Amino acid sequence: xxxxxxxxxxxxxxxxxxxxxxxxxxxxxxxxxxxxxxxxxxxxxxxxxxxxxxxxxxxxxxxxxxxxxxxxxxxxxxxxxxxxxxxxxxxxxxxxxxxxxxxxxxxxxxxxxxxxxxxxxxxxxxxxxxxxxxxxxxxxxxxxxxxxxxxxxxxxxxxxxxxxxxxxxxxxxxxxxxxxxxxxxxxxxxxxxxxxxxxxxxxxxxxxxxxxxxxxxxxxxxxxxxxxxxxxxxxxxxxxxxxxxxxxxxxxxxxxxxxxxxxxxxxxx
Numbered sequence: 399x400x401x402x403x404x405x406x407x408x409x410x411x412x413x414x415x416x417x418x419x420x421x422x423x424x425x426x427x428x429x430x431x432x433x434x435x436x437x438x439x440x441x442x443x444x445x446x447x448x449x450x451x452x453x454x455x456x457x458x459x460x461x462x463x464x465x466x467x468x469x470x471x472x473x474x475x476x477x478x479x480x481x482x483x484x485x486x487x488x489x490x491x492x493x494x495x496x497x498x499x500x501x502x503x504x505x506x507x508x509x510x511x512x513x514x515x516x517x518x519x520x521x522x523x524x525x526x527x528x529x530x531x532x533x534x535x536x537x538x539x540x541x542x543x544x545x546x547x548x549x550x551x552x553x554x555x556x557x558x559x560x561x562x563x564x565x566x567x568x569x570x571x572x573x574x575x576x577x578x579x580x581x582x583x584x585x586x587x588x589x590x591x592x593x594x595x596x597x598x599x600x601x602x603x604x605x606x607x608x609x610x611x612x613x614x615x616x617x618x619x620x621x622x623x624x625x626x627x628x629x630x631x632x633x634x635x636x637x638x639x640x641x642x643x644x645x646x647x648x649x650x651x652x653x654x655x656x657x658x659x660x661x662x663x664x665x666x667x
Contacts, residue, residue, distance in 0.1 A: 399458055399484075400509070401468040402432040403446040404555070406571060408505040410578040413441030419528060420585070421656045423453050424595060424605050428553020433458070437525065440511030447496070447507045450475050452598040453607040455482045459633035462523035467514060469496075469507050474600030483634075487518045526636055529587075532648035538622065539648075541641045545623035547667035548590060548616065550659050559588050559655075560667065561621045568655075586652025589639070590616040591628050593658040607658050615639050616664065619649040623666070 402411055404422070414420060417434035425431045431448060450468040455478045458464055466484040470476070479486055489496045495513040498506045547560035557575070559566035565584035568575040575583045592614045598604040615628040617639055624647050630637040639647040657664070 399454075399461065399464045399466045400434050400436065400444055400511075400514075401448050401450060401454070402434050402444070403448040403505055404430050404432045404570075405505070406573075407502065408446050408448075409570075410576055410580075411446065412508070412578045413444035413511070414583060415577050415579075415581055415653075416441040416444075417653070419654050419656065421457065421658065422552075423451070423457070423607055423658050424552045424660070425451060426604055428555060430552050430555045435461070435464075435525075436511050440515065442510040442512050443499075443508045444511055445499070445508035446501065446505045447509060448504070450479055450488075451604060451606070452478050452600050453605075453609070455479055455484065456633050457607065457609045459483050460630075460636050461525040463521075464525060465514060465518050465522045467509065469504075472600055475598070478600065485518065485522050487514055487521070492517050528636060529639070529654060530646045530648040531651050534620075534650060536648075538620070539624055539641065539645075541643065542622040542624050544621065545618055545666065548588065548618060548623075548664055549667060550590065550657055550664045552659055552663065557657075558667070559585075559618065561618075563621070565652075566618055566655075583655075585655045586619070587649040587654040588618040589649075589654060589656045590618070590664050591637070591656055591658055592661045592663065595660060609633075609637075610635075614661065615647075617647045617649060 419435040421433040450471040465487040557570045566588045568583040594608045595605040598606040612629040617624045626641045
């Protein structure tokens, strides 16, 4: 799990198209930060890497002691991180794994997943499945509706996903969102998980996503949308997604981006 900068000045990022799952969470000023989960493959290099938020401590506690990489954090956030089940694999314990590229600070801090996995070998656990998957030739759910895309706002960050026949092509702040190789972000699945935010106990100016409980969810996969509900009972529990009939919502195998806007922060195209 690697925290990746997502302000316009930090783009293009490296490694975001190699991550299995990417979560996008609100931070200060209506900006967002990405949390990229690397499991089936890695990225050398990866970044720009930025700091931890208290949201992360709760959001990723269900990954079974994941290796967690950030550039650091304030004292209160660091204390929560060190008291959690996340394994801190950042520069405090592994400074040799990090370096600065020729970019404008602070958007120049990078690492390599191969170095992270090598130096932290034997630490961390195997994560559970985060989603229910369906075969590509499985029947379309009866509750699914055709969808061309979705517009999402976090305040200062506005983004869209548009179905291109293979994935959901992403734009951010009216620009195509491409990685450092020039490849546009177009995940197989997009989950819009409408989320309430409170204040972080470590910084009253920093929002903290309330990841336990339930709320509305929109699941985009294979060119259609299933509206449903997300439910999570505790930090250790995996979030479930069910449709209006109470059935689990399945997605196609592939990359998935999970968006955490506030209620009302998205609209269909």
